[in-house]
Every structure is written in C-alpha cells, then in structure tokens.
Amino acid sequence: xxxxxxNDIAIDLGTANTLIYDANQGKIVLNEPSxxxxxxxxxxxxxxxxxxKEMMGRTPRDIQIIRPMQDGAIxxxxxxxxxxxxLIKRVTQSWRSTRKVVVCVPQGITEVEKRAVRxxxxxxxxxxxxxxxxxxxxxxxxxxxxxxxxxxxxxDIGGGTTEIAVISLxxxxxxxxxxxxxxxxxxxxxxxxxxxxxxxxxxxTAEKIKIEIGSAYPLExxxxxxxxxxxxxxxxxxxxxxxxxxxxxxxxxxxxxxVNSVLKLLDRTPPELASDIYTNGxxxxxxxxxxxxxxxxxxxxxxxxxxxxNDPLKSVVLGAGKVLENLxxxxxxxIRGVRY
Ligand code: ADP
Ligand code: MG
Numbered sequence: 001x002x003x004x005x006x007n008d009i010a011i012d013l014g015t016a017n018t019l020i021y022d023a024n025q026g027k028i029v030l031n032e033p034s035x036x037x038x039x040x041x042x043x044x045x046x047x048x049x050x051x052x053k054e055m056m057g058r059t060p061r062d063i064q065i066i067r068p069m070q071d072g073a074i075x076x077x078x079x080x081x082x083x084x085x086x087l088i089k090r091v092t093q094s095w096r097s098t099r100k101v102v103v104c105v106p107q108g109i110t111e112v113e114k115r116a117v118r119x120x121x122x123x124x125x126x127x128x129x130x131x132x133x134x135x136x137x138x139x140x141x142x143x144x145x146x147x148x149x150x151x152x153x154x155x156d157i158g159g160g161t162t163e164i165a166v167i168s169l170x171x172x173x174x175x176x177x178x179x180x181x182x183x184x185x186x187x188x189x190x191x192x193x194x195x196x197x198x199x200x201x202x203x204x205t206a207e208k209i210k211i212e213i214g215s216a217y218p219l220e221x222x223x224x225x226x227x228x229x230x231x232x233x234x235x236x237x238x239x240x241x242x243x244x245x246x247x248x249x250x251x252x253x254x255x256x257x258x259v260n261s262v263l264k265l266l267d268r269t270p271p272e273l274a275s276d277i278y279t280n281g282x283x284x285x286x287x288x289x290x291x292x293x294x295x296x297x298x299x300x301x302x303x304x305x306x307x308x309x310n311d312p313l314k315s316v317v318l319g320a321g322k323v324l325e326n327l328x329x330x331x332x333x334x335i336r337g338v339r340y
Contacts, residue, residue: 006097008100009100010101010104011088015067015070015159015181016033017031017313018083019031020087020088021317021321021324023321028317030091032087033049035056035065037059037065038063048087056203080117081120088101092125097127098124100130100324102321103121103130103132104320106161107134114131133172134316135165135172135175137317139152141285141309141315141322142307146170147169151166151167151272152168152280152283153262153283155283156285157294158288159287160179160181161178162176168273173269174268176261176264178258180254180258181258182288184254185251185255186206186210190203192246193206198232202229209225209247214251214292215251215293216297217300218248219293222243223243225241226239227239227242251291259298262301266302284308289308290313
C-alpha cells in the first residue's frame, strides 16, 4: 500500500528520444527528444526535449543545442545528468519520493558511463537504480519470454546505434553493436543532396525526407518529395523534386552496413540457437525499424521471418516498465555491476 506513494519509473535513455514509464499510472508519461539547449555564458540548461529541438538551427551565439547521448554513448556527462534530472522532475510529484528507477542503456556502455547514469538518477532522488541493456528491454517489451531456453534475435535501430543481440535463458548470448543507425541515414541524405544536387539541406529536412520517402527496398509505388534548401552555387533558396528511388540509393550504403551486422551476428550464433531463430525470426525495434522496406530487405538477405511490433519506438521503455513492475522475477536480466 505504501509502495504506491513512491514514484517508480522506467527510463529509455535513447540517443534520439527519451521515454519514461510511470509504474503508478501504468503508462508512458514522457516522450521527448534527447536534446538540450544550453547557455554557454551562464552555463545553464534553458530547455530540454521538444522545446530544445524547436530551437535547433535557429539559436543566437550564446545558446548551444546539444545531443548529449550522441553515438550511443554519453558524449557529455554533465548535460546528460542535467537532462535526466529535469525530465525525471517533470514526471514525478515532489511529495512522493522517487524510489525505484529502471534505466535502459546501450549494450556496449562503459563502466564510467554506467556510473554516470546511476549517479544522475540518484541525484534526481532515486533510492534504487537498476540498469538493463536496450536489446533485453526491447525483447521483453515485445512480449518475448526471455527466460526460455530458446534463441531470439532482437535488433534495435535507434538514432546513434544499432544493437543486435541473441537472447536465451535470460541472458545475451552474442551481440553486435555498431554506431550506424538513423542519424547516419539522415546524414547520408544530406550528403547526397549536397553532392548530387548542390543543395544544402538542414537536419530536420533530411530526417523528414527519410521518414516520408526513405526506403530500403523498391516500393510498390515510388514516391516524390519537394526538397527545399540553399543553393550551394549562388547561396539562394532552392527547391527541387526528389523521389524515393534516388533517396534509396543514397541510403543503401548505411542500410547495407546494418544488414551486414545482422549477417555477422547470425554467423557467430551457436547452431542450436540459430535453429530457434530460423523459426522465430528477427524482431526489429527502434525508430529505424520504420524505414520502409527494411523488413523486406532483411527477409530477402537472411531468408528469415522479420517482425516489427506495432510501435517499435516504445518497445524498450515498455519492457523496462514490465521489469520495474516485476523486479523480483527479472533480477537476473539486469546489468550486474558493483554499486558505486
Ligand atoms: P534512440 O533509441 O537512439 O533514441 P529511437 O528508437 O527513438 O532512437 O529512433 C530514432 C531514430 O529513428 C531517428 O534517427 C529517427 O529519424 C528514426 N525514425 C523515426 N521514425 C522513422 C521512420 N518512419 N522511418 C525511418 N526512420 C525513422
Ligand atoms: Mg533506443
């Protein structure tokens, strides 16, 4: 009964988005970009999340827009801590103590980074902090029984990293982690328009092109998109009509690296588990899973079934929420580590 009076939360601290699940309400209560606006002079954080994203590319000199989790690692400890603290405060009532926090971290996170995450949560008031790896949380989030002696292959294509893991008996048997994911796709689109059309486009525009017409496999009906940016030749605004075929070509090298890392992992998977995966297939989580036709391409290259959950951006935080609500059952899947 008294347990209900504390704020127990699960956090997906992603390179692109941070989500928080509240165990009292049994739902996701926060979903914001992992972006911070920082005043270089006063050294104060002035905005976090959507508000900071809106300032991107439009700030005066003193204000810096930071993505503290870039590349799947904590690029800036202090800013990450500040961001976490602000977001945790936003969803917790001050009259309740924050007791348990489950945080998802990238599989390849270093000891120093683990400590930084743990410290940040403790500074935000958490009494007990538990870490879980993203692929594990993602597997639990899509409803896999991770304790079964059965192999499951889960890939998470986020903003900064793609993490792929084979899970069996509550543990990660083999995994691959590459720093190539959604951000690289966006970058590839920017570079393509610069190189092929002499037009400079912003990050937000490039991401929009990726989401609207980006693909990994020929579409049943190819799409068009009006791209606006700055003409590199004369510096004036310029608009051109692009199509899904050329954007697919621009994305291909990045997409291939992701597919190759899945193949590499399959190659390292022990035979018994490989035969489970032959039946169970591949589960795709993270925003990158939504790239059109990625499932088809993976299916074709691996000859395995590929499943994408309804909302692949939420699997990880939902899995972490489930762990939080059943902590005793899931103790063995948490990242073990020394208490600092
Ligand atoms: P992280 O866990 O690293 O925060 P997310 O799982 O939130 O990452 O995924 C964010 C990435 O997914 C971004 O690069 C974003 O552009 C990309 N993304 C989101 N929706 C789509 C879509 N429909 N098609 C392709 N990429 C998408
Ligand atoms: Mg993620």
